[in-house]
Amino acid sequence: MSILSRSPLALPLVAALALSACDRPNPGTSITVNSSDGETLASVDGKSGEVKLDLPGFSGAFTLPKVSLEADNFELNGVHLYPGSKIRNVDVGNGRDKAFTMTFDSPADPATVRDWFRDKMGEADFTLTDQGGALVGRTAEEKPFRVDLSPAGSNRSTGTITLGG
Known part of the structure; x- marks a missing residue:
């Protein structure tokens, strides 16, 4: 299918x-x-x-x-990307190993972006666990997700959000 x-x-x-x-x-x-x-x-x-x-x-x-998609063009249960982020890549997956992957660049270091996501996703009833610096959990609809962040220069980071899989 x-x-x-x-x-x-x-x-x-x-x-x-x-x-x-x-x-x-x-x-x-x-x-x-x-x-x-x-x-x-x-x-x-x-x-x-x-x-x-x-x-x-x-x-x-x-x-x-x-x-050119930016932070306000993405929303997951009311949570947008970190302010000023730019979406680099969107992959609507094959349904077997992943449903959706998005890569983005943010104008803040990984710890700042991770803390921001943790606060916003917590307010939106996500179930969250910090696993080695990645945020892993489930949406309010029990869909699995993962947010990985890595440094991308001075006060910048690159992130990947994976939904499903």
């Missing part, structure tokens, strides 16, 4: 993000939607703005203005 039949909003999400984008000089957000077999059905390249589709009955590629 493909991600499109399990999540009919996946392809419209990719299309809406691509069409609502404005061209920016910096790299935008890359987006990938995979089938249950792990094959890429749709993707948007954040560097070039190229959109590729490989769907039953249709395949093609075209270029649109780059998508």
Whole structure:
């Protein structure tokens, strides 16, 4: 079963993000939607703005203005990303080993971002455990998640949020 039949909003999400984008000089957000077999059905390249589709009955590629998603463009149970964060990559996974992975860059060190997530997610009824610096737990709907953070220069960090799996 493909991600499109399990999540009919996946392809419209990719299309809406691509069409609502404005061209920016910096790299935008890359987006990938995979089938249950792990094959890429749709993707948007954040560097070039190229959109590729490989769907039953249709395949093609075209270029649109780059998508650039920021902290307020992501929400999980009312929790956005750390203020000033920029989303680098979104991968709507294959449903077997992960459902969703997002990579982002934040304008603060990992400890500050982790503490911010711990407070906000705690307020939103997440179940949280700190495992070696990563936040691991379940959403209020009992969906598993993980937030990993690493340093990315002076007072900056890179994070990955994984939902499902």
